[in-house]
């Protein structure tokens with residue numbers, strides 16, 4: 001079986017991921033810090049193995065779609081592998097994973113930029129295995145005016161962020177519920193706590209203007225921050241500035257909160 005850095009993986013992965021294979025493995029490893037079998041953290045240079053569960057199905061239009069569900073293990077806990085499941089229809093539900101952060105932008109007279117980041121797991125793509133595959137989440141966002149970003153630094157992302165189409169809206173409720181909608185349908189929501197000072201900074205900044213949405217496939221959420229480099233390399237990082245609308249008090253989902261990060265202004 002092939003080995004990339006210290007990770008053993010199943011060669012059949014290449015027939016699904018094609019030339020994106022190495023970046024895909026990097027993105028999974030960069031955002032996984034514990035063994036999926038024994039739950040212990042990975043020590044430096046530990047020999048690891050990658051398993052990927054792929055589910056193949058059809059969407060309502062009859063297009064082939066695939067989900068990729070990766071897991072990383074100590075090599076001694078589990079061998080590398082790849083399983084392909086056939087779904088009779090659409091290959092299962094996706095779960096949202098998100099975070100909010102605040103970027104302090106500019107030098108004197110800094111502005112706080114509220115950022116809502118999220119991805120859907122497992123990632124869902126359309127297309128032929130090994131050929132051109134399109135992320136369902138990325139294409140949905142691009143259809144609503146989001147842009148692909150090939151830069152993973154916050155400074156570049158903030159500079160390049162453009163307003164999205166008016167089919168995409170967001171609301172911030174007085175209870176701290178943040179909702180992102182496309183054509184009126186709920187895409188993503190996070191529950192912030194107005195009594196938490198860091199959440200409150202985010203909520204105040206969001207009330208004042210646009211929020212920056214960072215999304216797509218292969219985003220990494222760790223305890224210390226967001227990892228965007230793999231998504232930028234794989235062309236699955238999308239960003240957009242979403243204006244506010246009205247307040248609401250509904251639907252909640254899990255979220256993580258980070259210390260405000262400082263945007264680099266170059």
Ligand SMILES: [Zn+2]
Pocket residue numbers: 035036037038039040073074077
């Ligand atoms: Zn283990």
